[in-house]
Amino acid sequence: MADDLKLFRTWSSAYGLRIVWALKLKGIEFDTIFEDLADKSPLLLQYNPVHKKIPVLVHNGKPVCESLVILEYIDETWNEAYPLLPKDPFKKAEVRFWTKFNEEKLLPSIKKASLGHGREKEEARALTPEYLKHAEEQLEGKKFFGGEKIGYLDLVFGWMAYLINVLEEVDGTTLINRERYPLLTKWMEIFYEIPVFKESWPDRDMLITKFQNYVWT
Amino acid sequence: MADDLKLFRTWSSAYGLRIVWALKLKGIEFDTIFEDLADKSPLLLQYNPVHKKIPVLVHNGKPVCESLVILEYIDETWNEAYPLLPKDPFKKAEVRFWTKFNEEKLLPSIKKASLGHGREKEEARALTPEYLKHAEEQLEGKKFFGGEKIGYLDLVFGWMAYLINVLEEVDGTTLINRERYPLLTKWMEIFYEIPVFKESWPDRDMLITKFQNYVWT
Numbered sequence: 001m002a003d004d005l006k007l008f009r010t011w012s013s014a015y016g017l018r019i020v021w022a023l024k025l026k027g028i029e030f031d032t033i034f035e036d037l038a039d040k041s042p043l044l045l046q047y048n049p050v051h052k053k054i055p056v057l058v059h060n061g062k063p064v065c066e067s068l069v070i071l072e073y074i075d076e077t078w079n080e081a082y083p084l085l086p087k088d089p090f091k092k093a094e095v096r097f098w099t100k101f102n103e104e105k106l107l108p109s110i111k112k113a114s115l116g117h118g119r120e121k122e123e124a125r126a127l128t129p130e131y132l133k134h135a136e137e138q139l140e141g142k143k144f145f146g147g148e149k150i151g152y153l154d155l156v157f158g159w160m161a162y163l164i165n166v167l168e169e170v171d172g173t174t175l176i177n178r179e180r181y182p183l184l185t186k187w188m189e190i191f192y193e194i195p196v197f198k199e200s201w202p203d204r205d206m207l208i209t210k211f212q213n214y215v216w217t
Numbered sequence: 218m219a220d221d222l223k224l225f226r227t228w229s230s231a232y233g234l235r236i237v238w239a240l241k242l243k244g245i246e247f248d249t250i251f252e253d254l255a256d257k258s259p260l261l262l263q264y265n266p267v268h269k270k271i272p273v274l275v276h277n278g279k280p281v282c283e284s285l286v287i288l289e290y291i292d293e294t295w296n297e298a299y300p301l302l303p304k305d306p307f308k309k310a311e312v313r314f315w316t317k318f319n320e321e322k323l324l325p326s327i328k329k330a331s332l333g334h335g336r337e338k339e340e341a342r343a344l345t346p347e348y349l350k351h352a353e354e355q356l357e358g359k360k361f362f363g364g365e366k367i368g369y370l371d372l373v374f375g376w377m378a379y380l381i382n383v384l385e386e387v388d389g390t391t392l393i394n395r396e397r398y399p400l401l402t403k404w405m406e407i408f409y410e411i412p413v414f415k416e417s418w419p420d421r422d423m424l425i426t427k428f429q430n431y432v433w434t
Contacts, residue, residue: 050318050351064307064310064314065314066313066317068313068317069313069314069317070310072310072313073309076306076309077306089290089293089294090276090279090281092290092293093287093290096285096286096289097281097283100283100285100286101267134267
């Protein structure tokens with residue numbers, strides 16, 4: 001029996017897109033259910049009763065929740081088709097370290113630096129360059145965070161490739177100085193042009209409208 | 218050559234103790250370097266320049282940072298001696314899901330409910346029962362979160378076994394109604410009595426003093 005794979009996501013969420021990219025790289029077929037977070041489907045609430053959030057990957061009826069948990073699940077379940085995580089435990093630990101760094105430092109900081117307000121925004125703008133420097137350093141001597149090929153960490157940082165310039169336009173400021181972070185800049189361009197990712201990019205005008213109306217919760 | 222293992226931790230941190238418990242369960246010898254977070258050692262700053270935090274595990278000169286990253290590293294590097302994570306990808310995903318739940322929901326909520334102030338404390342006290350209910354449910358029909366034996370998730374939730382009654386004494390309130398959460402209550406008692414963990418428990422009076430002087434940052 002072929003695998004039955006359903007991905008619950010929204011049209012714009014980077015957490016959902018990570019899963020799309022992983023499945024595309026591995027050549028795995030799946031169905032997409034687009035959720036409206038203002039009117040969540042009964043199925044989403046059934047599959048993720050704790051957080052009631054996307055993404056959820058339902059594999060042969062069994063739900064897996066939380067984007068990073070899903071990524072690891074996909075890589076373990078279909079490992080031979082395009083492995084995402086390195087095999088070596090130390091290298092794997094490095095990938096997990098920088099993944100956590102993205103989730104807890106870089107991503108929230110850039111979000112606050114562009115969509116935040118007042119002192120919180122100022123503090124985030126002050127911290128962001130240090131975080132970007134760390135990200136830039138991870139690309140030294142490499143084309144991708146994963147080395148010669150896209151790996152797990154590229155999917156984690158992938159939100160930058162389609163959201164940085166949107167957030168810059170919405171905020172009317174520069175979030176990433178392209179001359180100061182040339183490796184990151186080049187990586188964002190290359191990532192955006194990956195053929196199997198092309199059809200997944202959310203519409204830029206719709207993203208701008210979304211973030212112009214963004215209410216911090 | 219025998220492995221050279223150094224663990225940088227503090228006397229009281231639950232994040233550091235997770236690593237102690239994992240190494241003890243696997244019967245791996247290691248040296249401990251106790252850090253004073255008010256006066257961090259040059260070695261800690263060298264090994265964890267990004268976060269400057271404990272725990273750090275240095276294995277043959279190579280540092281691994283972040284407690285959950287270290288736990289996975291230990292389990293992958295010395296897998297045969299007492300495996301911590303289940304082998305099955307779906308069961309592993311469930312463990313990772315509840316791990317994230319502890320880190321982002323249960324632990325912060327109980328910390329705020331006991332050491333927080335004002336509205337933040339009230340909100341946390343209102344949310345905690347729902348989180349505890351989820352944790353209680355994970356123990357249904359099982360002795361440990363890991364099943365018949367202590368597993369990865371037990372180490373993640375292990376902080377409760379030695380901190381809940383300390384926080385209750387400091388705050389002068391009940392954080393966990395023992396009658397409403399009998400499985401969790403029993404589990405905390407059993408976890409605290411595990412022979413190889415016994416020598417790792419921080420001094421209770423010192424913990425009370427520490428949290429009485431706790432300043433939220």
